[in-house]
Amino acid sequence: MSRQRLLVIGGDAGGMSAAAQARRIDGSLDVVVLEQGEDTSFSACGIPYWVGDLVGSREDLVARTPEEHRRRGIAVHTGTRAESVDLDACRVTAADGRTFDYDHLLIATGGRPSRPPIEGLNAPGVLGVHRLDDGARIRAAIDALPRDRQGKAVVLGGGYIGLEMAEVLQRRGLAVDVVLADPLPMGLLDADMGERVCEAMRAMGMGVHTDQAVREVLLDRDGRACGVRTDQGTYDADLVVLGLGMGPEARLAEAAGLGIGVTGGIDVDATMRSRTHENVFAAGDCVQTYHHLTGEPAHVALGTHANKQGRVAGSVIAGRPARFAGVLGTALTKVGDLEIGRTGLCTTQAEQAGFDFRTDVVEGTTRAGYYPGAEDIAVKLVTEAGSGRLLGGQVVGGAGAGKRVDVLATAIWGRMTAEELSESDLSYAPPFSPTYDVVAVAARVVSRAERG
Ligand SMILES: Cc1cc2nc3c(=O)[nH]c(=O)nc-3n(C[C@H](O)[C@H](O)[C@H](O)COP(=O)(O)OP(=O)(O)OC[C@H]3O[C@@H](n4cnc5c(N)ncnc54)[C@H](O)[C@@H]3O)c2cc1C
Numbered sequence: 001m002s003r004q005r006l007l008v009i010g011g012d013a014g015g016m017s018a019a020a021q022a023r024r025i026d027g028s029l030d031v032v033v034l035e036q037g038e039d040t041s042f043s044a045c046g047i048p049y050w051v052g053d054l055v056g057s058r059e060d061l062v063a064r065t066p067e068e069h070r071r072r073g074i075a076v077h078t079g080t081r082a083e084s085v086d087l088d089a090c091r092v093t094a095a096d097g098r099t100f101d102y103d104h105l106l107i108a109t110g111g112r113p114s115r116p117p118i119e120g121l122n123a124p125g126v127l128g129v130h131r132l133d134d135g136a137r138i139r140a141a142i143d144a145l146p147r148d149r150q151g152k153a154v155v156l157g158g159g160y161i162g163l164e165m166a167e168v169l170q171r172r173g174l175a176v177d178v179v180l181a182d183p184l185p186m187g188l189l190d191a192d193m194g195e196r197v198c199e200a201m202r203a204m205g206m207g208v209h210t211d212q213a214v215r216e217v218l219l220d221r222d223g224r225a226c227g228v229r230t231d232q233g234t235y236d237a238d239l240v241v242l243g244l245g246m247g248p249e250a251r252l253a254e255a256a257g258l259g260i261g262v263t264g265g266i267d268v269d270a271t272m273r274s275r276t277h278e279n280v281f282a283a284g285d286c287v288q289t290y291h292h293l294t295g296e297p298a299h300v301a302l303g304t305h306a307n308k309q310g311r312v313a314g315s316v317i318a319g320r321p322a323r324f325a326g327v328l329g330t331a332l333t334k335v336g337d338l339e340i341g342r343t344g345l346c347t348t349q350a351e352q353a354g355f356d357f358r359t360d361v362v363e364g365t366t367r368a369g370y371y372p373g374a375e376d377i378a379v380k381l382v383t384e385a386g387s388g389r390l391l392g393g394q395v396v397g398g399a400g401a402g403k404r405v406d407v408l409a410t411a412i413w414g415r416m417t418a419e420e421l422s423e424s425d426l427s428y429a430p431p432f433s434p435t436y437d438v439v440a441v442a443a444r445v446v447s448r449a450e451r452g
Pocket of ligand 1: 009013014015035043044045048080082083108110111129130131161283284285286302304
């Protein structure tokens with residue numbers, strides 16, 4: 001009997017997690033990976049910190065090279081773009097004309113950065129942040145700036161990639177303007193929490209220009225980007241960096257005839273199997289998943305999910321049952337010294353989901369007030385009215401604040417009430433929190449209010 005072949009399209013988090021897991025479980029499986037670029041298992045998450053000189057080199061951002069994967073028995077073909085999939089013949093054709101047959105196909109083509117039709121957006125000097133090559137281009141652009149004056153950068157978008165890039169560009173000595181269409185940065189925070197982020201960015205010396213529609217990227221005589229014009233102003237720039245959001249890269253799957261969900265991601269079940277073709281799986285930024293609380297379809301482009309989903313798909317393909325249990329939208333970032341975390345439903349999402357809910361904000365410090373380095377922290381809870389069940393949490397504060405969001409995510413995941421969270425055995429020592437951590441205090445405030 002010939003060996004069963006798993007063919008993987010895309011050699012990063014989703015694809016390589018699936019490939020490695022399938023191979024680990026079933027050593028007899030023939031695992032072949034097609035990757036259009038030259039890198040595998042790279043950390044896009046680290047690009048801002050590499051641009052900011054906080055990470056030594058590009059190599060540091062590669063967890064496992066193609067050669068390392070090959071040594072583990074995975075046949076990686078780099079520089080090989082999958083051009084089309086014939087679902088009836090179970091065959092993928094690459095851009096160079098080679099064909100690859102499969103028994104199981106795993107699509108992990110990742111995300112597609114949003115590029116709205118704005119005049120000048122494709123000009124030199126406008127730089128995306130998606131792959132390691134983008135990081136290299138941004139570094140080169142910074143290095144090429146004239147030294148006799150301060151360079152200027154305009155960041156388009158106020159999501160976490162925009163914020164992280166704004167911070168590191170400033171760290172590299174550039175004057176930074178962030179331009180966003182929304183009223184506040186970090187759109188999945190409630191306004192009162194987003195305002196704290198906005199204030200912190202302005203206090204760092206960044207220009208934060210909210211509620212503005214970009215009309216065009218201005219070009220100099222050589223056709224290079226030299227500024228951005230919005231409906232409210234003009235901002236000079238030596239480089240324009242894009243952080244406008246990420247959609248699923250599902251064009252290859254859609255053209256092949258695979259089912260696509262309402263979010264534009266590949267429609268898969270909890271085992272990451274296509275709902276329309278049973279020997280096809282998909283994982284990572286290219287898929288539609290679902291919200292763990294509401295059960296509603298969701299597209300959340302994060303590495304945490306891509307890795308887990310790839311592992312689930314690899315397990316199932318190799319014959320071991322596994323399921324991906326959905327997402328809460330838990331995310332963490334920082335700008336300067338301010339740490340920002342969110343999980344579950346924000347106010348707008350709770351409204352959309354039809355919950356009757358209350359919100360509470362509690363302020364405190366990250367450490368015992370007398371301990372050096374205690375910083376301000378604010379925790380916001382969204383809880384179901386009546387039952388006190390936790391629906392969402394947001395955390396904004398100084399060093400040490402952000403990871404508290406994981407306590408909230410765990411409590412929401414476990415469907416705990418605020419009262420149960422307030423009674424939980426949470427740790428305390430002065431260097432880490434006050435006697436009652438602000439998370440526990442917030443939960444207690446809610447449970448008291450619920451009890452009337
Ligand atoms: C700047 C930045 C910071 C981030 N920070 C975080 C963070 O802090 N935390 C977090 O959880 N997530 C973060 N993310 C998101 C995270 O990087 C992604 O969710 C994750 O990389 C998705 O993995 P993936 O395998 O689905 O897709 P990708 O990483 O996009 O990989 C897809 C791969 O498929 C290849 N490919 C695509 N089409 C084809 C084709 N037709 N043929 C062959 N190969 C193809 C691509 O070249 C690519 O290598 C960040 C992303 C960026 C850009």
